[in-house]
Structures are given as structure tokens and as C-alpha cells.
Amino acid sequence: MSPNAHDRLTIGELAARSGLATSALRYYEELGLIHSERTAGGQRRYKRATLRRVAFIRAAQQVGLTLDEARAALAELPAERTPNATEWAQVARAWQRRIDAQIADLERLRTRLTGCIGCGCLSLTRCRLYNPADTAAQSGPGARYLLEGAPPEQS
Numbered sequence: 001m002s003p004n005a006h007d008r009l010t011i012g013e014l015a016a017r018s019g020l021a022t023s024a025l026r027y028y029e030e031l032g033l034i035h036s037e038r039t040a041g042g043q044r045r046y047k048r049a050t051l052r053r054v055a056f057i058r059a060a061q062q063v064g065l066t067l068d069e070a071r072a073a074l075a076e077l078p079a080e081r082t083p084n085a086t087e088w089a090q091v092a093r094a095w096q097r098r099i100d101a102q103i104a105d106l107e108r109l110r111t112r113l114t115g116c117i118g119c120g121c122l123s124l125t126r127c128r129l130y131n132p133a134d135t136a137a138q139s140g141p142g143a144r145y146l147l148e149g150a151p152p153e154q155s
Helices: 011-018 022-030 051-061 066-077 085-118 124-130 131-140 146-147
Strands: 046-047
Touching: 011 022, 011 051, 046 124, 051 131, 051 146
Parallel strands: none
Antiparallel strands: none
């Protein structure tokens, strides 16, 4: 066994340790989020540090980042070593801004959802007064008044 063999994980071992399916790991590798080495027989071997990268990607997804955004964040961190406190703080600040924005969006949605349900109408007839001829569609897809604010005043 080579000196570094204990530091390498098979895709199955990485999947078991990370909690991800092997297909997800292959997809992450295809996107350049993680990297493997190949054995003489063509089998993937991952450095044990790949577990940290996978955990980082999963954390990024938990705060709502896309895989592209996670890749960009990973690119800002050193690949050859564990990030230091300053490097991690830069990423954390960006994530905190993202989380704060998500909290604000959720609070706004909670307020509007309660107001909408709280009116008690649940009537297509009444709701047509707020959105005649589906004018809200001009603002974009989805529940525009719920997401963006109250409908314009009717005359």
C-alpha cells in the first residue's frame, strides 16, 4: 500500500461519509466542484480533504447558493489547505448577506400570506377585483401580489 493510500477515498467511501449519492459526486466532479485521481484501473480516488469541499458545497446549498455560486466561493478559498479564519470570514460575510436577504423575503412573504389568508374571502370573484384580466402577469410569473406587494388601488 502506498503511503498516501490511506488518504484516498473511493467514490463509495466518499458517498457514505458525505451522505451524497455517488451520482451526485460524479455530477459535482463534472462541474469541477471536486476532483479525483484515477488508479491504474481507472477507478476514482478522492483526497480525504474532498469531504470538507463536499460539506462546504452542501452548506452553500443550505443558504440558497447555486452550484455555480458554490464553485465561485470555492475558487476564493485555497485548494491546497484548510482556509484560515480571515479567508473563511470573507465567505461567511457573503453568506450572511444572502441569509439576511432570505430572512427578509420570508418575513415579507409571511406577512403577506397571513394578510391574504386572513381576509377570509378565498373567492375567485373578489380576487378578480385585484387582478382583472390577469394584469399581474405583466409583473412576471408566480403570485405577484403575494411576493411583491399589494395590488394597485381599484377605482
